[in-house]
Amino acid sequence: GIKSETEEVYDVSKGQKELLRKKEIIFTKNGRIKSSKTVDSNGKLLQTTEKKLWFTVERYPDKDSYYCKTRWKPNQRERISCYTQKQYKQNESIYHYNKNGSIDKIVENFETFNTHQFHYANDELSKIAVTGKDNQKIDELSIKCLSKDEKGTCLKQTRTSAKSNKKEEILINPKYD
Numbered sequence: 001g002i003k004s005e006t007e008e009v010y011d012v013s014k015g016q017k018e019l020l021r022k023k024e025i026i027f028t029k030n031g032r033i034k035s036s037k038t039v040d041s042n043g044k045l046l047q048t049t050e051k052k053l054w055f056t057v058e059r060y061p062d063k064d065s066y067y068c069k070t071r072w073k074p075n076q077r078e079r080i081s082c083y084t085q086k087q088y089k090q091n092e093s094i095y096h097y098n099k100n101g102s103i104d105k106i107v108e109n110f111e112t113f114n115t116h117q118f119h120y121a122n123d124e125l126s127k128i129a130v131t132g133k134d135n136q137k138i139d140e141l142s143i144k145c146l147s148k149d150e151k152g153t154c155l156k157q158t159r160t161s162a163k164s165n166k167k168e169e170i171l172i173n174p175k176y177d
Helices: none
Strands: 002-011 018-027 033-040 045-051 056-059 066-073 077-084 088-097 103-108 115-121 124-131 137-148 154-161 167-176
Antiparallel strands (some): 018 033, 033 045, 066 077, 115 124, 137 154, 154 167
């Protein structure tokens, strides 16, 4: 029963903590995102998301809105397609899920054609391997949960890029029903 959460993403690569972005998320009763708002370190709006009945609207201050619709496919998959002006496809991703509901991989079927393979250790996300269309390794993100609350939600997480050695710290503040 998570009702809402705030995520703060910091760059901690250079030994100091620099806020990159802050995201406020409100969830539906079944755990989907009902609405969200993302701002940068100066409070400038980067993105808003709003769930409508049959689609989700992603609004950006400097480009056209995206209208994203989700369609469930067989074998624990869903296809998310995003369009501008509801007709020009901008991107499409296929999400593959494990039997327990966790994400197995995300395959982008537009522009980059990258695949994000999610790896778990002890039922926790431990790394995300990013490969290109030709199956070449692009990057690998190592993920560590540093602290959890009593419900098992990760409150402090680090993500380190193998390619750029960039390290991000994500602070999550959930609010429950």
